[in-house]
Amino acid sequence: MEVSDFAFCDSSLPYSVRVKDLVDQMTLSEKVNQLGNLAYGVPRLGLPKYEWWSEALHGVSNVGPGTFFDDVVPGSTSFPTVISTTASFNESLWKKIGQAVSTEARAMFNLGRAGLTYWSPNINVVRDPRWGRAIETPGEDPFIVGRYAVNYVRGLQDVEGHENYTDLNSRPLKVSSCCKHYAAYDVDYWLGIDRTSFDARVHEQDMVETFLRPFEMCVKDGDVSSVMCSYNRVNGIPTCADPKLLNQTIRGEWDLHGYIVSDCDSIDVMVNKHKFLGDTNEDAVAQTLKAGLDLDCGIFYPNFTANAVKQGKVREGDIDKSLKYLYTVLMRLGFFDGSPNSKYKSLGKDDVCTKENIELATEAAREGIVLLKNDNDTLPLHSAKFKNLAVVGPHANATSAMIGNYAGIPCQFTSPIDGFKTYGKVNYKMGCGDVICRNETFVFPAVQAAKYADATIILAGLDLSVEAESLDRENLTLPGYQTQLINQVAQVAKGPVILVILSAGGVDISFAKDNTNIKSILWAGYPGEEGGQAIADVVFGNYNPGGRLPLTWFENDYVNMLPMTSMPLRPIDSLGYPGRTYKFYNGSTVYPFGYGLSYTQFNYKLTSTQRSIRINLNKFQHCRSIDYTDSARKPPCPGVLINDLTCDDQFSFEVEVQNVGERDGSEVVIVYSTPPEGIAASYNKQVIGFQRIFVAKGGSEKVKFDLNVCKSLGIVDYAANSLLPSGGHTITIGDSGISFPVHVYLEH
Template identity: 70%
Template structure:
């Protein structure tokens, strides 16, 4: 078995040269020869090259291009000794001179630009000579905040162009171990800057677009035979899977065992990788160090052979993370014969297109402008009291620029970076708009010396405006370094408050970080007029920040992460993997999908300098769209005589489980400044589906709209059960339950449907938490336990008047059908629902999941994920509901074994307050850190600001799918 495994691993190195290199330029550093006078040949199997090596090319069948790849590969493998094979299976393949096989360095990185990570060691990439540097784009978390798929692909194209040019100069390989597409489950994770955030769908769409940008050869993007598609460079999606603990209070990634439920694994941790393979056609997947439920990720045949190769049909190879080869050799049984064919097919074609790329294609003006544009699109406006921004350069003549990041250089490019073309610091950027008075305020982000605060206060007293730049850096959050709290380090908070108190003009706070920071003190401080999150914005970050603050660019980014309050990390350890709340331990949920408590800023939040409105233009199927009072009703241009609901609405009339649901939205810029808007569409579960997400992003689109103009309608499409992992054997049954009506189109009379046949009982393997105890009333929001979903819910809106900026509309990439996206929501509010028409309980079993009996929890068996009795045949039921604000739903009498959830108490929207989460029964307290002060004491939470979320799509169709083992179903959509 070891020999078979070595043979398979060896193919990774061999195939790259014996097959692919025939069509590309070789660089001198890739060849090892005993002949001192070797030359730079165009391919490995060059007759003159073999002559210089003292070999006859006719003796080597693997160089005969007229025969099949399989035969050529076998010929080369059969000639190798065991020792020679072992020498090829690391990231440095040593080559075999006697067989004409050159050396190759597999390790190159291109996370957000060509990186020199590993330079001087085993990396194939190095800077110097003709290539002193390469364009350093913003870190991934920043470009993800743009929510612009065309931008993600365009960055990938620019990076691969520079990579190919460096390869032609002999200073880079062609296999790049990027991108990192792990979902940010916990805000403390040190590698959040490398990833696209917490939503698995956004992460997956980023992966597919960035990989396509790296790999695609122009003109061959739509090649139907994936085995013959040529590659520009080879990308790698990492780290597979359930990896997001690096080094937290003595627990490191090399020894961590991720205990993950099958549902979380499929819905969250595997989904981005599935999209990367299926939609991005990535060449490689890298498995991670950690174990998953006791099995090393690089040794799990179910995850590797069955899933990646089998279910997803990877056209490429699987590679272990650095120094994990022992795990692969000792434990993995997945590398039999399949990889050889996959690699040969994936790498056999396509490198002659880029021989002309050279040093002029690196750090080009076009790429530097793209880096600037990417930073601008990703920067998020978090606060703008009284429209203090943008600043007027005609009135602001002197600018105080203070803080540890005021003159940032290397911190702006984060990790896995190369040598940038140049830096434009914040001081440089603001110098273009006025006279800059610069003071550090802190020597670095640790900010241990408070004496430096006073010079910063002095310049703030004299300047017309003050910019404070604070945050984190790689000394706080990085690979192998997780955070222990969510606070600004050292005296940074004191610096901000004291400078803001004495400043003569408006005060703008800029935060550089990857993960969220609890800056509630600044959010609530009236002396701080505006707040921007800039992440780590790349080499041109200073220019991007200044252009936004002075109005040359209208911000439109949205947060790709939830910003939790500081005490969130006291509620649960980082090593607790479940995403859903763990009630018996008092652990809250994770990410916007399952955390229902108070936040500093929710996922998807972001403001603009202008205002936008949405209008539903068309719908291929009638759909109920409800704009609740929290999200501001918008006029929908009803036809005269049509019924006008309190808020514009269209009702889903007839849609089956396997049908697409399509609609179009028109975006209008009603303000006075051009800007971009991110349209985000979510689906929300019907009430009674336990452990379902609070909401789930299913589509997003970034559009640029001129002031006072409309954008052409944006088409959206979603399949009812898409991405909910229906087994192939699942069958769908359509059961209309009640009357339907249609709003928006011309007046239509209600149509009544007969009652459906009885619905079978719920599936057994439904994954959910037990229902709350039976009560006679629903407590107000301030005391609602995290685990108990209110009977009637709507989502809190996100950013007020958010906009979005994209690349020019002609280059904007539109979603193909069936894209799924999600949105944040800090808390649930109780609102009236539309009409409900009732059928006898015998005909409509509407609460099977909510009434499932669960035994009481025991100390040794927490009840977080029980299962019901498996149904013999998976079926999907489709129910229509019509709701009325004043109607009371009929419930059959409760039984001792099947208590019903409590009825909803509708609180008037005008008086609904934003309450903090209730005290939890058990709270996790990490040990104190001498370098990180404890979080500040609790404070009252002000009501959330009115935010912009124009359309709330509230479908009245309830889908119940009886699936083994997953039965999370959804029916509500909203913007």
């Protein structure tokens, strides 16, 4: 029989029919050979090998065996790391980066240098400031993390003209994206506690409200085609073996159109580190298959699943089900029939590292830079006046540090000293031998350089030797002699001193914030291959910074108040533990979540609001009680289950943003909601909407928000019920001082 005669090769048939035909023709041993990240293929059916593991966190990466660089494709565009891109608060930018990355991925696939399935993005919420992988994430707010996921996934996956499909299981994909690491994963290695043996003890309330929310948005709104389960246990059960988390939630409640994959070697970790239920290898693969894990990044499935079937521990039908999910995704990608869009076929070497993509990487870096301090409007510097520059510090000549982890080989680098050379004469002194900065002999030459310079730019911060996968921080301070370097340079500098911090997590730089000799501070995150150009453009006013912090910058003492392993987000009064993230923390900070200055000034004016919402309940919609503080007045109908509502009620308002300063600039308008007063153990506030807008000097722009009542005003109670509370919710617009009530009336 010719390969082309097989029914699975007949492109006129539906994918479900073709996939069933393909799987039905395989023997058991052939089936299990397709269940690892390297699927071995079936030569007798003409089915080629396929490597599932490629990464594209902020550009096509060579982490994972599915992708590589060589003379044909020497590199790809390395965009800023996710935490930096998130600081732009610009949803269209997030999507545009996804589109550029997937175009480069398709081009590399055509050249035999990459796969079509990318295990990105990382959408874990940063619960603790010490976490080493904050660099990969969109920060600490679950809603923003979810919106980042939706936009980046849509950028990677959507084929133009096929975004809305009746049968989402056959919707064409540009490349396949994967939201990871599911769930409650945010401890890597802290004081001897390791992610491969950590059991996250999580309240169901936190699970629904924080840890699962971005994943739900990724699956439901982003229509992602894959989810990766994490190494850790949640309340005793490894996530990759939890049928409630996988089958019931991702596949059942959220209706995933795609496959579920393990983090690499998770099944091995389950057996040998968690020692879950004293499982044998065969027990473990039976557990995970039945729980809903379709693909093993590793060798446990290929090595032990056939035996598990023979031992009667799992059905062959469970394997068939997983293979169908996997091959449906490959069909949607055009792996069997050729590219789902004729344009993709012609993509090649000239579509990687294009001028446009390098400019997009530069623009993303500019948009993500956050101005934290600017005394006496010291910035921007004028190149006519500041010609001789001292550029000092461990990151002054940064290259690979700017692209962080899960990075490939960048097209090129523009280091900070290269960037500043386009504006003046640079005297570069490293100040520290490296970021760890244990050798103070480099400090003196940097101090000397500052004495004679028209302006001094200090580039300090962290890198992957301090915060990374498998490496959490123990404190929030700058390493080694960096603080000494900054203070000594600031003390003697002839001209203004500008401090630029490269980091993912927040750093306690209170000393610099309070030092009057340090006029301006910028946070540049890890700004990607063109970071040096972006930093120089901001310092010299070629770009007016508009980024905002996607994370709270805590004071260092925060780490002495509670262990990293304490999972609840609300304060634990009995132990004296403070709350986590801006939503639950009330103490003082170095810089709060959402903070960021500009070279111009913006005024806000509320131009229209809707202040009340009436929801008429029918006899099947019952009022639910909500915990109130003792002194609070309880309304007659405290709340109603969101699942019992149709949830199509919206409320709208419009804000006019005026630029009353001297420069054009971008402003991020962040909208928060606070639940009705008196509800016990609620959050301080939470983000429900945001937009980044450009406003010319002297001009104004109107921004309209249409928000869903259930999504924006709902709460999760201690029993993990999602409820819409009645009463006066407070809507706050950023730091503008504008807030107004929206009253929800629940009436029978």
